Amino acid sequence: MISFARVTRQVGARRLLDDVSIEISDDERIGIVGPNGAGKTTLLRLVLGLDRADEGTVNLSRGTSVGYLPQEALPSSDRTPLDLALEPGEHLAAVLLGIERVEAEIERASHRHGPEAEELQHRLADEFGTLHDQLRHHGGHQREARARRALAGLGFEPGDEIRPLSTFSGGWIMRAALARLLADPPDILVLDEPTNHLDLDAVLWLQAHLARFDGCVLVVSHDRSFLDTVVTQIVEVDRGKLVRYRGGYSDYRRQREERLIQLTAAAGAQTRRRRETEKFIERFRAKASKASQVQSRIKALGREDRIEVERAGPTLGFRFPQPKRTARVTLELDGIEKSWDGRPLYENFHLVVERGEKIALVGPNGAGKSTLLGLLAGTILPDAGDRRVGMGVRTALYTQHRAEMLDLGSTVIQNANQVGASIGETALRTLLGAFLFRGDDVQKPVSVLSGGEKSRLALALLLLDPPSVFLMDEPTIHLDVDSVDALVNALKIYEGTLCFVSHDLHFVRTLASRVIRVDHAGVEDHRGDWESYEWAQRKRAEEAAETPAARPSTAKATARPAARPSTAKAAPQPITRFLTTKATLASAARPSTARTAPAGATPPTVKQPAPDLSKSARREGKRLEAERRNELSRRTRDLRRDLEQTEREVKRLETEQAALEAQLADPAAHASTSPAELGTSHAWTNRDLKTAVDRWTELMESIEKITTEMGADPG
Ligand SMILES: Nc1ncnc2c1ncn2[C@@H]1O[C@H](COP(=O)(O)OP(=O)(O)OP(=O)(O)O)[C@@H](O)[C@H]1O
Ligand SMILES: [Mg+2]
Structure with missing residues (x-):
């Protein structure tokens, strides 16, 4: 599709x-x-x-x-x-348009008379029916x-x-x-x-x-x-x-991890094999330079694609500068009233934020968490009540709508310059580099940045002008997994004050030292980390279950869907047995008859006799030579046959190995075969290949030994 x-x-x-x-x-x-x-x-x-x-x-x-x-x-x-x-949507829009058109035509046709008009009316009525069927099909009536x-x-x-x-x-x-x-x-x-x-x-x-x-x-x-x-x-x-x-x-x-492990192992095996092949070539090049085996192995070595183990890309790493010491009470809201469109969110609300606290604001959307953050930041004004800021305290608001913090019309470096020109261009570039804006990236207009890149830039700007109280609204939105980890780590070691709204449980769990739940029933202030908050919630739910009528507001606060919906997730398909793959590959590569001698196999050649001999002596020499050659041929026949067979085996295994390596390196392969399976096949083939090459080397050496013994040099 x-x-x-x-x-x-x-x-x-x-x-x-x-x-x-x-x-x-x-x-x-x-x-x-x-x-x-x-x-x-x-x-x-x-x-x-x-x-x-x-x-x-x-x-x-x-x-x-x-x-x-x-x-x-x-x-x-x-x-x-x-x-x-x-x-x-597209389909329905077409149907609705069709209905409108046919209705108009029916209206026009109704004013006409005669057999032709009647036929037209019938046709239009049919069309109308069909369109309504389609409307029903698209659930148009229950839309x-x-x-x-x-x-x-x-x-x-x-x-x-x-x-x-x-x-x-x-x-x-x-x-x-x-x-x-x-x-x-x-x-x-x-x-x-x-x-x-x-x-x-x-x-x-x-x-x-x-x-x-x-x-x-x-x-x-x-x-x-x-x-x-x-x-x-x-x-x-x-x-x-x-x-x-x-x-x-x-x-x-899991599969990705596995694939990397297998790929690393395969790359290691390949390097070792290459080293052995190089040694092998060195060893036989001088003596048997004409041997097809050496030639073909040299070629194979050159043809082989090196397995590349992909390294993880650069990840975000930064820390926030520790804030200057401030008053113990950094922010205070006193007797706050706030409503939107006549709907009251906060009535006579009090909150004290102390130095070093990490407060998570949780609760459903629309309950007023972002409003509370805005009230703390001073960007939203209360209808009544006071906001007090402690001595030496500076706040900065990082919102989920980073557009408010960024100048979309200018480039990354221009944005940084607007905030931190005083630290100089080099330092700015270094800082932006830590946020993964490298080289030409800093010249990108902010408007073309991806969602996560905009978030990273907004974080970098915060660092250029560090506050003593961070107010963050959904800071993990748009960030990838590694970047969220980097942000968590930076905030964990940050000793300043932090107030944040987040639906990211991992984020809340790691950072919160105090949890404030804002929901439609009101505000609940829990001094303690997420774990203790959950424990308290559970305990209260249990108590509420014992006395159901007693605690209506708690019941509301803890109302949660009872269970996760049944999932559409498919279990990973069973792994096809490794042997299947191996067998398929092997049968594809194996020649049909194993014992036919290849055309190009040459028996080791013998040295020419010295030139200045008498005719009979030359004839005698030739005879002896022929005899020796026959003898040599006879004595090495089995060895040579084995050698040819082993050579074919080596070639087959090399082909198989290359195919497996291609699959390991080629992502598309994973739709059908698991990396573990490929890795196992690779390891086995590699072992077989090593055995075959060792055997081949042995045979070469034996043949050479016999040839030397018989006074013939296979050079
Ligand atoms: N017109 C453009 N000129 C230069 N770079 C561009 C342009 N449009 C997109 N890019 C860059 O292409 C890359 C990919 O952008 P894209 O929005 O597809 O990323 P993404 O995978 O969706 O990221 P995110 O997880 O942050 O949403 C980004 O580095 C972005 O800055
Ligand atoms: Mg994106």
Whole structure:
């Protein structure tokens, strides 16, 4: 259904895709992973026809409809989420248009009379019926109900769906766009980091929904558990290549690890073999330069592709400068009142943030976490109450909408210069380098940066002007797994104060020293890390279960979907037995008759007799020579036969070895054979090859010994 044939896509000096081919069929669910800036979004845009390949072709089978959720926020408008969610997809739009047209024609035809008009009316009525069947097929009649369900599932409160989009944040507009794709599903769903804007409940809802969807799904995500639940295959985009793995994210990590181990082992074996072959050539070159074996081995050595073990790309590594000492109370909110559109979020709210605290703000979307962060930062003004800032305290807000922090119109280095010109260009470049903007990358306009690259730049800018209190709203969004780890490590050793909103459990678990849960029932302040918070939650839930009526608000706070939705994840297919592969390869390479002597096999030649002898002596010499040659031939016959056979064996094993190495190095091979299987085959073949070469060497030496004994030099 989707096919890439030898596609190359280059931007600037980088090949995002380098001669890649891939086929994706109707019902496959593919998770696309890879480091930030690898080209995942570009890959999706190629599928959608929003970007073009420099070489090769991208094809979609005719008539397939595609729905796309982009990575970055869409422009808002004065339409409502329901309007957006009700917007029909390609197929449905055509049907609706058809219905409109036929209705108009029926209306016109109704004014005409006579047999011709009657026939036309019949035809139009038929067409109308067919179109309505199609409408039913697309669930057209339940469209509104479906759109409303999707909006509710994705977290819109009743009534929100008819507020203008312009009153929503980018994340909520993305949700409305997602609801649209789910209400009128296309044949192919193309989703670029759909969980970025969702809270846990909404992620679980989406997972369950996708599990029921029976079309093709292409989804870019850095969310491990989401991928594990939703996809059946992973395609990794890395340094221009696509590598395909069976199973979910965990399966991918395991197979990838395995593949690297096998590849490293195979590369080691290859190096050792090459060294041996070189030694072998050295040894026999002088004596048996005419021997086809030596020649062919020299050629084989030259032809052989070296196995390359891919090294991990550069990863982010940085630390935040420790802040100057500040007052013990860094921020204080006192008697805060805040409501949006008449809906109260905070009433008489108090909060004290002490130096060195790492506070996680958790809870469902829309409950007011970002508002709280804004109140702390001073970027959102309360309706009443005070915000007090401790002596020497400076705050910096890092938001999920980094556009607010970056100047999209200028380049990476210009952005850095605007914040940190004082440290000088060289230091700026070094800092940007640590955030993986190297060489010409710093001249890129910010508008072309990938999602993760924009986040990295925003982090770099924070470092240029370090605050004493970090206020971070979903800082891990858009970052790849390695970059999240780098951020976690930097914040772990940072002694300043941190207040953050995050749905990334790993992030919260590692960093939080205090957890504040904001939900519709109110605010709950827990002084302790995530583990103790969870423990307290559990304990309260148990107590609530014992006295069910007693604690309505706790019950609300802990309400969670009971279990994960049943998953669509396919178990990795059973590994085909290694022997199958080996046998197939062997039978393909083995000659049909093992014992026919090759045409080119030459018996060792004997030395010419000295030239100035008498005729009879020469004749005698010739006779002796012939006898010796016969004798030599007789005595070495078995050896030579063995040698020829061994040589064929060596060649066969070399071919087999090369095929296995090609498969190990070629990602596409992993769709059918596991790396472990290939690695085992490789090790076995390698062992067989070594035995064969040793045997071959032995035979050569024996023949040589006999030849020398008989006074003939095989030179
Ligand atoms: N017009 C352009 N000029 C120069 N570089 C570009 C252009 N468009 C994209 N790029 C670069 O191509 C690379 C791939 O971008 P892409 O958005 O496909 O990455 P991604 O894999 O989706 O990353 P992320 O995980 O951060 O979203 C990035 O390094 C980006 O800066
Ligand atoms: Mg992207």
